[in-house]
Amino acid sequence: xxxxxxxxxxxxxxxxxxxxxxxxxxxxxxxxxxxxxxxxxxxxxxxxxxxxxxxxxxxxxxxxxxxxxxxxxxxxxxxxxxxxxxxxxxxxxxxxxxxxxxxxxxxxxxxxxxxxxxxxxxxxxxxxxxxxxxxxxxxxxxxxxxxxxxxxxxxxxxxxxxxxxxxxxxxxxxxxxxxxxxxxxxxxxxxxxxxxxxxxxxxxxxxxxxxxxxxxxxxxxxxxxxxxxxxxxxxxxxxxxxxxxxxxxxxxxxxxxxxxxxxxxxxxxxxxxxxxxxxxxxxxxxxxxxxxxxxxxxxxxxxxxxxxxxxxxxxxxxxxxxxxxxxxxxxxxxxxxxxxxxxxxxxxxxxxxxxxxxxxxxxxxxxxxxxxxxxxxxxxxxxxxxxxxxxxxxxxxxxxxxxxxxxxxxxxxxxxxxxxxxxxxxxxxxxxxxxxxxxxxxxxxxxxxxxxxxxxxxxxxxxxxxxxxxxxxxxxxxxxxxxxxxx
Amino acid sequence: xxxxxxxxxxxxxxxxxxxxxxxxxxxxxxxxxxxxxxxxxxxxxxxxxxxxxxxxxxxxxxxxxxxxxxxxxxxxxxxxxxxxxxxxxxxxxxxxxxxxxxxxxxxxxxxxxxxxxxxxxxxxxxxxxxxxxxxxxxxxxxxxxxxxxxxxxxxxxxxxxxxxxxxxxxxxxxxxxxxxxxxxxxxxxxxxxxxxxxxxxxxxxxxxxxxxxxxxxxxxxxxxxxxxxxxxxxxxxxxxxxxxxxxxxxxxxxxxxxxxxxxxxxxxxxxxxxxxxxxxxxxxxxxxxxxxxxxxxxxxxxxxxxxxxxxxxxxxxxxxxxxxxxxxxxxxxxxxxxxxxxxxxxxxx
Numbered sequence: 001x002x003x004x005x006x007x008x009x010x011x012x013x014x015x016x017x018x019x020x021x022x023x024x025x026x027x028x029x030x031x032x033x034x035x036x037x038x039x040x041x042x043x044x045x046x047x048x049x050x051x052x053x054x055x056x057x058x059x060x061x062x063x064x065x066x067x068x069x070x071x072x073x074x075x076x077x078x079x080x081x082x083x084x085x086x087x088x089x090x091x092x093x094x095x096x097x098x099x100x101x102x103x104x105x106x107x108x109x110x111x112x113x114x115x116x117x118x119x120x121x122x123x124x125x126x127x128x129x130x131x132x133x134x135x136x137x138x139x140x141x142x143x144x145x146x147x148x149x150x151x152x153x154x155x156x157x158x159x160x161x162x163x164x165x166x167x168x169x170x171x172x173x174x175x176x177x178x179x180x181x182x183x184x185x186x187x188x189x190x191x192x193x194x195x196x197x198x199x200x201x202x203x204x205x206x207x208x209x210x211x212x213x214x215x216x217x218x219x220x221x222x223x224x225x226x227x228x229x230x231x232x233x234x235x236x237x238x239x240x241x242x243x244x245x246x247x248x249x250x251x252x253x254x255x256x257x258x259x260x261x262x263x264x265x266x267x268x269x270x271x272x273x274x275x276x277x278x279x280x281x282x283x284x285x286x287x288x289x290x291x292x293x294x295x296x297x298x299x300x301x302x303x304x305x306x307x308x309x310x311x312x313x314x315x316x317x318x319x320x321x322x323x324x325x326x327x328x329x330x331x332x333x334x335x336x337x338x339x340x341x342x343x344x345x346x347x348x349x350x351x352x353x354x355x356x357x358x359x360x361x362x363x364x365x366x367x368x369x370x371x372x373x374x375x376x377x378x379x380x381x382x383x384x385x386x387x388x389x390x391x392x393x394x395x396x397x398x399x400x401x402x403x404x405x406x407x408x409x410x411x412x413x414x415x416x417x418x419x420x421x422x423x424x425x426x427x428x429x430x431x432x433x434x435x436x437x438x439x440x441x442x443x444x445x446x447x448x449x450x451x452x453x454x455x456x457x458x459x460x461x462x463x464x465x466x467x468x469x470x471x472x473x474x475x476x477x478x479x480x481x482x483x484x485x486x487x
Numbered sequence: 488x489x490x491x492x493x494x495x496x497x498x499x500x501x502x503x504x505x506x507x508x509x510x511x512x513x514x515x516x517x518x519x520x521x522x523x524x525x526x527x528x529x530x531x532x533x534x535x536x537x538x539x540x541x542x543x544x545x546x547x548x549x550x551x552x553x554x555x556x557x558x559x560x561x562x563x564x565x566x567x568x569x570x571x572x573x574x575x576x577x578x579x580x581x582x583x584x585x586x587x588x589x590x591x592x593x594x595x596x597x598x599x600x601x602x603x604x605x606x607x608x609x610x611x612x613x614x615x616x617x618x619x620x621x622x623x624x625x626x627x628x629x630x631x632x633x634x635x636x637x638x639x640x641x642x643x644x645x646x647x648x649x650x651x652x653x654x655x656x657x658x659x660x661x662x663x664x665x666x667x668x669x670x671x672x673x674x675x676x677x678x679x680x681x682x683x684x685x686x687x688x689x690x691x692x693x694x695x696x697x698x699x700x701x702x703x704x705x706x707x708x709x710x711x712x713x714x715x716x717x718x719x720x721x722x723x724x725x726x727x728x729x730x731x732x733x734x735x736x737x738x739x740x741x742x743x744x745x746x747x748x749x750x751x752x753x754x755x756x757x758x759x760x761x762x763x764x765x766x767x768x769x770x771x772x773x774x775x776x777x778x779x780x781x782x783x784x785x786x787x788x789x790x791x792x793x794x795x796x797x798x799x800x801x802x803x804x805x806x807x808x809x810x811x812x813x814x815x816x817x818x819x820x821x822x823x824x825x826x827x828x829x830x831x832x833x834x835x836x
Contacts, residue, residue, distance in 0.1 A: 101747075101749070103676070103748065103749040104747045104748050104749045104767075105748065105765065106747070126683075147630060148630045150628050154628060155627075158601060158605060159628055161605065161634070161637075162601055162602075162605045169810075171810065171813075175810075177809045177810040177813075178809055179809050179810065181745075181791075181792070181793075182747040182791060183745040183746045183747055183767050183791060183792040183793065184593070184597065184602070184745045184766055184767050184768050185591065185593070185641075185743075185745035185768070185792075185793060186745070186793060186809075187793050187803070187804075187806040187807065187808050187809075187833045187834070188808030188809060188814055188832075188833040188834060189638055189641070189642055189646070189808075189814060189817060189832075189833075190604065190637055190638060190640065190641055190642075191638075191809065191810060191813060191814075193604070193634055193637035193638065193640075194633050194634055194635075194637065194638050196634075197630050197633075197634060198633060214683030214684060216684075237548040240547075240548050240549075240550060241547055241548045243571055243658035243659075243661070244658070245550075245657070245658060282684065282701070282702075282705060283684075283701075283704075283705045283708040283709060284708065285702060285703075285704025285705045285707065285708050286701055286702045286704070286705035286708075288704065289661075289702040289703075289704060289705070290702070342624070342626040342627075342628050342629060343626065344546070344549050344551075344625065344626060345548065345549060346546060346548050346549055371628070374626070374627050374628045375626055375627070375628075376626075376628050409625060409626075410624070410626055411624035411626050411628075411629040411630075411631045412631045413629070413630045413631050414626070414628040414629060414630065415628060415630055416630065417630045418630070418631060418632065426631070426632060429624070429631060430621070430632065431621070433618050433619065433620055434620050434621050434622065435632075436618075437614065437618065437620045437622070437635060437820075437821070438622075438632050438633045438635065440817070440820035440821065441633045441635060441638070441817065441820075442633065443816065443820070444813050444816035444817045444820060445810075445813055447816070456632060456633075457632070463820055464820070
């Protein structure tokens, strides 16, 4: 049995009394991330240094607590939702920029640093940090690393994995290892690449070496609107097929345009069936060439109007409208469930049609804001949980949405991760042997299964047990969680 | 030495499964272009993937190509060129896709196209104990479990045999130009300050060669900016290959160095070398004597990097791997009987 009191005393001794929380309110506060899933924990600790992180992991091991790493808590899949006797290690007090080295095109930062704070700090050097999740004002680099976060600008620049050179990782036995390198290649297997996107299950990321991306000399942002969603989808494929890889290619349906517009007043046409935000960057000539090609593709697909942001203010406003679209959805109904799945971009339109059918069948309001260029959909179901039977309908619709995307050749998650929310869907896309191999990776890093247990892989997935990796069904997971955990 | 040529994935699964049961050691082989990279491995048979060379799926609007591992790079790029796209491996045309991925080879245009391992979106592999495993997805974004496909990339055939990959491909540049300047690394760095999105800036003993790729007007603008930063270009060519010459290739042994970009100066020595400014990769041609390689590795180590040999004898070097226990457990989990290229990898794995 874990000895929580002894663990608390040891943590207070190592980190200082004020850096350890164990009162009921705090434990409740850290029992969930930004997903609908609520769990429970035994202790919460706030390390300030690498040594603090090591102390947390060692003390947890000694007193048989599991360890749940947490950044800003903006995760949407329950990866930071603790279960059972867990020590939640919150990295928010480790938020310094340690080094910026423009000549090496790299920077070292602590995991609790906010994504946007990093991008802002790099701008004077002529660089940026390219991945820009919509949560970038609050979400932390450590959290971004653990979810292999995306964002609108990943279409041209790539996801977090492409921008992380090295990590200082604290393993479950308290050893510290640097995986990856400041050099472009390093000795050994690419452990860095597996840790990125591992949702806190392989170790705690205590420092991150990020790659710097040069700021483009010119940027043009355009808003295109369409009378038919199909035309908008065809424009997306048309732009890519013409040889243009826009810096961003974002689609919003009428519902999300309406809600974003009433909040941000970005000038999006609320009577359009779909709005496409196209951003191209590069040298002035590259911007011109790409903008022309994008406009041609849009005209070939019956675009209604093409609006070009006249200046930086207007451009910022367009992005404010896009990135606040989810928050603005609160105006539609008191609750919403935000999905994340990926499909081949040539199948976007048929999947959109399927999504509308699912929502209609379950009498739910569906809106769509998504990274169209990547085929990364974010269907949002809005509802009022106080209406009896609603939650059940949301859950059923959610499962159908996942199956629809998988059947279209897609993946379970494009950028939010699997966490707790989708682990039991893993057998939809992987065989027992695939999952067993993944369990081997996890076991290689954490033989005792102490790091963020029961996340990512279904309970049945075991290394070396190739026949029995069967997932439990969602209902059983829910039964394992405390009362009222869903939503 | 036995040579085994499986004709299908199912064949290959059977071959590896049998070898595992019989403790027969295998060296996975593609186009033989990257075989020198890695420590010497004593094996009983070569397992050729060259008959697995089908194009499985390619849709230009997806910018993804799915190919079997034995597909030759030249053939792949011929197919992709019909969709005005490329897989920017910059490898010999007869190298196989599987070989390029497994060996962790780099493109000379890495500054612009990134690391080749980042183009691997999905892989099907056969582990040392004969399990057929798939990881990743045919989408450009995907956070669904652990990225085994990235672990296998660059693992030199020591964890699993790659049988198929889904690759992120890119549009062919509309326009290309190579500019040549007099000077050394400092000149290349000045050019990259002015043209940070260049495809490459290769420095050799003969000078600096800057590759520009993109839209026609863009290449024109970048040429002006590069020239303003570095002085008049000695020569410009619109169609030539990049690099136009590879002086290190004339030597019996070639080491590929990787250091933080600002420390390239510390690592390079001699006259038969090339260094990619802003990237930190370089190639150094050496004689046969071990002394030259040892001295190079010592300099590179001081600079915070590695220097595996990619042609000739010399292996990877004895740079320690991080988290050695994790490495050992991974090797054991995927190849419990050590039948896949035993000892070829970093750390003797």
